[in-house]
Amino acid sequence: MISPAVAPTTLREADFYVHEFGSIDFFGSTVHITTTHICTIIVVVVLMALTLFLRHSFFKAERAGKMTTASTLVEMGVDMLTRFVEDSMGKKGAKKYINYIGVLFLYIFFCNTSGILGLRPPTADYGTTLCLALITWVMIMYADIRYNKWNMVKDLFQPFPLFFPMNVISIFSTPLSMSLRLFGNILGGTVLMALYYGMLPWFAKLGVPAALHTYFDIFSGAIQTYVFCMLTVTFVANKRGDAEM
Amino acid sequence: MGNFNGNDLVHAFSALGAGIAVCSGIGTGIGQGNAAGLGAQAVGRNPGAKGNIMSTMLLGQAVAETTGLYGLVVSLLLMFVKPFDS
Numbered sequence: 001m002i003s004p005a006v007a008p009t010t011l012r013e014a015d016f017y018v019h020e021f022g023s024i025d026f027f028g029s030t031v032h033i034t035t036t037h038i039c040t041i042i043v044v045v046v047l048m049a050l051t052l053f054l055r056h057s058f059f060k061a062e063r064a065g066k067m068t069t070a071s072t073l074v075e076m077g078v079d080m081l082t083r084f085v086e087d088s089m090g091k092k093g094a095k096k097y098i099n100y101i102g103v104l105f106l107y108i109f110f111c112n113t114s115g116i117l118g119l120r121p122p123t124a125d126y127g128t129t130l131c132l133a134l135i136t137w138v139m140i141m142y143a144d145i146r147y148n149k150w151n152m153v154k155d156l157f158q159p160f161p162l163f164f165p166m167n168v169i170s171i172f173s174t175p176l177s178m179s180l181r182l183f184g185n186i187l188g189g190t191v192l193m194a195l196y197y198g199m200l201p202w203f204a205k206l207g208v209p210a211a212l213h214t215y216f217d218i219f220s221g222a223i224q225t226y227v228f229c230m231l232t233v234t235f236v237a238n239k240r241g242d243a244e245m
Numbered sequence: 246m247g248n249f250n251g252n253d254l255v256h257a258f259s260a261l262g263a264g265i266a267v268c269s270g271i272g273t274g275i276g277q278g279n280a281a282g283l284g285a286q287a288v289g290r291n292p293g294a295k296g297n298i299m300s301t302m303l304l305g306q307a308v309a310e311t312t313g314l315y316g317l318v319v320s321l322l323l324m325f326v327k328p329f330d331s
Contacts, residue, residue, distance in 0.1 A: 185310070191321070226304070
């Protein structure tokens, strides 16, 4: 966190830093309320309102027996999500993970594309992406221990016993690379947009930023969401092996 | 010319290092462009499978981009977090 006082003066207009809005004294240590907290709260509130509205109009259409736009959208969304998870995990395995993957997909997608509405994307803060990647990592280790039990240790020596250090490192590199991939893509987009808005004259900000927002926020955000969810599902399905497919 | 302190030296070399760090994008550009060319070739040979080919290609490219991003993260760290300041 860098407060405006220590930001370099030439970049004072191009501001992509995380600012602090106050601090709370919490059992002896201070917790700082930052831009990321506020943007996360906004994204979560919007997401909850959207899903409650879609749920209400879906059940209303079900009861009346007709098809409306909202009910069709909900059915299409659930269908695509089911096919996405079942492709890698099989029918039985998909039932356990489909709720979490759906929530993960929506949350990361709305976080990444909130840049188009003027918020600083919460995923442009390493804390958010590290937590998401660590949740995935705990899921992978749990699936590994539960379905492979002692084979997990044997797999560490798998092609040759000399591969042991590399296999250990690759256990730790999974959450690191997943979090850095999402963080780097979204932060790169944020920095570029902030520099564009901060340093160009007023007439360059009139129609052209639409193309930049479309690429950096919507396209790149959607692809990174898809890749994050796809990697989560793929790694967990690998560790599950052929158990109960 | 003689009155600069050690902190200026750290800033100067951080800026230099930040510039060199982003050169990791060369490998990323070559690799991803290669993959895109092979993807286009595959669509040419089998136009019906275009959706599947594009999904696979996008997934592969997003994973391959990670190493280029490591360079970007290091350069942003050097420029804005300035870990070597005294």
